[in-house]
Amino acid sequence: DQQVKQNSPSLSVQEGRISILNCDYTNSMFDYFLWYKKYPAEGPTFLISISSIKDKNEDGRFTVFLNKSAKHLSLHIVPSQPGDSAVYFCAASVPTNDYKLSFGAGTTVTVRA
Amino acid sequence: DAGVTQSPTHLIKTRGQQVTLRCSPISGHKSVSWYQQVLGQGPQFIFQYYEKEERGRGNFPDRFSARQFPNYSSELNVNALLLGDSALYLCASSLGRVGYEQYFGPGTRLTVT
Numbered sequence: 001d002q003q004v005k006q007n008s009p010s011l012s013v014q015e016g017r018i019s020i021l022n023c024d025y026t027n028s029m030f031d032y033f034l035w036y037k038k039y040p041a042e043g044p045t046f047l048i049s050i051s052s053i054k055d056k057n058e059d060g061r062f063t064v065f066l067n068k069s070a071k072h073l074s075l076h077i078v079p080s081q082p083g084d085s086a087v088y089f090c091a092a093s094v095p096t097n098d099y100k101l102s103f104g105a106g107t108t109v110t111v112r113a
Numbered sequence: 114d115a116g117v118t119q120s121p122t123h124l125i126k127t128r129g130q131q132v133t134l135r136c137s138p139i140s141g142h143k144s145v146s147w148y149q150q151v152l153g154q155g156p157q158f159i160f161q162y163y164e165k166e167e168r169g170r171g172n173f174p175d176r177f178s179a180r181q182f183p184n185y186s187s188e189l190n191v192n193a194l195l196l197g198d199s200a201l202y203l204c205a206s207s208l209g210r211v212g213y214e215q216y217f218g219p220g221t222r223l224t225v226t
Binding site for chain 1: 117144148154156163168169171203205215217219
């Protein structure tokens with residue numbers, strides 16, 4: 001069962017503009033959320049995370065927003081750069097199974113020059 | 114410092130055969146997790162091992178097994194291969210028991226013909 005959903009398989013954005021990636025989840029027990037970035041032929045790399053006690057977390061050009069009532073989170077990348085072109089995965093975990101990450105299907109971001 | 118390493122990089126097997134995939138975690142990391150990523154989907158959790166003991170198992174058949182060695186490296190074994198086992202197999206390591214901020218290797222691409 002897909003408890004984490006990324007409904008946009010792809011996103012194209014112009015360099016310098018904002019990229020907004022969305023993620024929805026169905027399991028209300030999720031308490032920690034992460035975004036991973038993946039280049040071809042490489043494993044996913046951790047980007048940014050947020051705990052359910054927060055609604056926003058910022059790290060440089062990356063900001064993650066969490067709306068618990070809507071079971072929705074988003075990743076904002078400002079400004080977008082060509083090196084941001086990659087597949088982005090949303091992931092989540094529950095406290096009782098904190099060893100396990102549940103991933104969405106990913107969104108492929110293409111930053112156009 | 115070396116990241117998570119996996120071997121082999123690519124592998125082609127025939128239905129019914131058995132395969133062993135190997136993973137070396139980041140130095141000092143005691144936890145190793147295995148994920149399966151089928152084309153077009155996000156990684157799916159298979160196993161986590163911490164301090165050489167299985168801590169969690171995902172929804173995979175008994176054909177899948179794993180173990181962790183005293184040096185914290187790990188092997189994933191898959192018996193009686195099916196065409197549907199064709200996927201990228203990712204290994205991730207983390208410092209402690211918790212699955213947050215796992216560091217992924219580049220993966221092993223398994224093709225079953």
